[in-house]
Amino acid sequence: MEIEMQGLMQHWPLTVDKILDHAARVHGDAEVVTRRLGGDIHRISYAALHDRAKQVSAALMAQGIRPGDRVATLAWNGERHMECWYGTMGIGAVLHTINPRLHADQIVWIANHAADRVLVLDACFVPLIESIRDRLPIEHYVIIADRDAMPANDLGALCYEDWIAGRDTGTPWGGFDENAACGLCYTSGTTGNPKGVLYSHRSNVLHAMMALGRDVLNIGRNDVVMPVVPMFHANAWGMAFVCPAAGARMVMPGAQLDGASIYELLDSERVTMTAAVPTVWIGLLHHLREHGLCLPWLKRVVIGGAALPEAILRAFEDDYGIEVIHGWGMTELSPMGTLGGLMPALADADRDIQVRQKLKQGIPPFGVELKIVDEDGEELPADGNSPGRLKARGFAVAGGYLDGDGGDVLDADGWFDTGDVATIDNHGAMQITDRAKDVIKSGGEWISSIDIENAVLSHAGVANAAAIGVPHPKWDERPLLIVQAEPGARPADHELRDLLEGRIARWWMPDEIVFIDAIPLGPTGKVNKLKLRELHREGKLRAPLN
Ligand code: AMP
Numbered sequence: 001m002e003i004e005m006q007g008l009m010q011h012w013p014l015t016v017d018k019i020l021d022h023a024a025r026v027h028g029d030a031e032v033v034t035r036r037l038g039g040d041i042h043r044i045s046y047a048a049l050h051d052r053a054k055q056v057s058a059a060l061m062a063q064g065i066r067p068g069d070r071v072a073t074l075a076w077n078g079e080r081h082m083e084c085w086y087g088t089m090g091i092g093a094v095l096h097t098i099n100p101r102l103h104a105d106q107i108v109w110i111a112n113h114a115a116d117r118v119l120v121l122d123a124c125f126v127p128l129i130e131s132i133r134d135r136l137p138i139e140h141y142v143i144i145a146d147r148d149a150m151p152a153n154d155l156g157a158l159c160y161e162d163w164i165a166g167r168d169t170g171t172p173w174g175g176f177d178e179n180a181a182c183g184l185c186y187t188s189g190t191t192g193n194p195k196g197v198l199y200s201h202r203s204n205v206l207h208a209m210m211a212l213g214r215d216v217l218n219i220g221r222n223d224v225v226m227p228v229v230p231m232f233h234a235n236a237w238g239m240a241f242v243c244p245a246a247g248a249r250m251v252m253p254g255a256q257l258d259g260a261s262i263y264e265l266l267d268s269e270r271v272t273m274t275a276a277v278p279t280v281w282i283g284l285l286h287h288l289r290e291h292g293l294c295l296p297w298l299k300r301v302v303i304g305g306a307a308l309p310e311a312i313l314r315a316f317e318d319d320y321g322i323e324v325i326h327g328w329g330m331t332e333l334s335p336m337g338t339l340g341g342l343m344p345a346l347a348d349a350d351r352d353i354q355v356r357q358k359l360k361q362g363i364p365p366f367g368v369e370l371k372i373v374d375e376d377g378e379e380l381p382a383d384g385n386s387p388g389r390l391k392a393r394g395f396a397v398a399g400g401y402l403d404g405d406g407g408d409v410l411d412a413d414g415w416f417d418t419g420d421v422a423t424i425d426n427h428g429a430m431q432i433t434d435r436a437k438d439v440i441k442s443g444g445e446w447i448s449s450i451d452i453e454n455a456v457l458s459h460a461g462v463a464n465a466a467a468i469g470v471p472h473p474k475w476d477e478r479p480l481l482i483v484q485a486e487p488g489a490r491p492a493d494h495e496l497r498d499l500l501e502g503r504i505a506r507w508w509m510p511d512e513i514v515f516i517d518a519i520p521l522g523p524t525g526k527v528n529k530l531k532l533r534e535l536h537r538e539g540k541l542r543a544p545l546n
Helices: 017-026 046-062 079-090 104-114 123-135 160-164 201-211 239-246 259-268 278-291 310-320 351-359 449-456 493-500 529-537
Strands: 031-035 041-045 070-074 094-097 116-122 140-144 181-186 196-200 224-227 249-252 273-276 300-304 323-329 336-339 368-373 388-394 416-424 430-435 440-442 445-447 462-472 476-485 512-515
Touching (some): 017 079, 017 201, 017 239, 041 046, 046 079, 070 079, 070 104, 070 123, 079 249, 094 104, 104 116, 104 181, 116 123, 123 140, 140 160, 181 201, 201 336, 224 259, 239 249, 259 278, 278 300, 278 310, 278 462, 300 310, 310 323, 310 449, 368 416, 430 449, 440 462, 449 462, 449 476, 449 493, 462 529, 493 512
Parallel strands (some): 031 249, 070 094, 070 116, 116 140, 224 249, 224 273, 273 300, 440 476, 476 512
Antiparallel strands (some): 031 041, 181 196, 323 336, 368 388, 416 430, 440 445, 462 476
């Protein structure tokens, strides 16, 4: 449509390089602190990180990298990963974060699909890449290591420090359209091949602005933020953009994500805010309890990527006085979709009611539209009681996958099907009942595996739990509960059933409970239900004799 009257404001393209420019100019002294692979702590200011990121740009340009070319990283969270991030995006090239927890064949597949030209990798991944080197399209390898710690390798790789040494710290950034591609992240799809989500500069900048909000991540310059969630998991949930935009100090945990290591950094660096998937917090809480520790600096913890168990919420909030923010999102949403929390109407409600509400995945911030639909695509009411397919729309929601994979992913009105099943209540709060492919359908009705898992996780002897649907001759499917006990503990069947009694509908009660040494986790630290279903099919899950 032709514009009747043009606005008269400046054209200031929303490109992410401006975020680090801003951090260097306004918050130049704020630090990015990294635990390096060897365990030593490294500190750098945003101003210095900015200069080194510009040197990365110069190094990439010297290797012939042009706008639109793909540069891959295989690295834990660290300041040099950030430098590559901005150094690549700043010149209009596309940063492809590869998840090192993927199977080697999957890494080969996505690197070829993405046509990655450069790979910057942590030294610990050299053996992995050497083993698949002949099948990769990479022209240049760069190893993130100091000169004196450079590993011997068959990759013909450059040492990161040599790669950038002496290069121009004034390489120009920006100057391209804000809709240009900026980052690439493959979904950890459990069926078919992974699909590439291609973020634009504009979507990432707007997502960062959205994430800064009071009811979203609420990050400011007085915060010390530790993204435990890896940069290869959906942009570390936006934090590599949000923190420099706000001028927050960052603490990067590197490869050590166990409870003891996380605690040590939270404490010594006085972290005020952190974020990760529930499994990480199970490890931290265990460590705190075992050693009688507390976290006086930590104010908020964002928990997402999988449903927040009530036991974790209560432990953080009631035992340690740390606010929990439950987040739901997905790679295709950049990734934030909703944040748990209370609407003003529930500010004075009973604690149990508040907890119920906070366990919901929550409210979409401005920029995300949500709706739930039935099997015919008809919108369902927001009554908190009508589960349906969850659809999303917004400025940072995928409109398609790289190379058109998966076909047309939007419906006629531009809605993206998240593949999740959810309810929305009269406060506007969304609650996931299941991933559509994990749904347990019994006698034509849906059973929420998440509700079953959450109830069981409140038992002190349960380290992790998963409910899956298994075939049943009469009901199609019945729930099977799989439990990983805490070391040395063995909760009895009846204790777990007592916990479920009254918290779930009677007919949701699992027919069988089986114990497993370790619940398998997927590449982003979530329970791998596909694997569990496979183990069940193969007869490898057996009920204990108790
Ligand atoms: P990914 O793109 O790998 O982060 O996976 C996104 C999927 O993780 C979503 O579609 C949900 O199924 C699941 N997910 C993310 N956050 C939550 C949450 N807070 N509660 C339940 N499921 C979640």
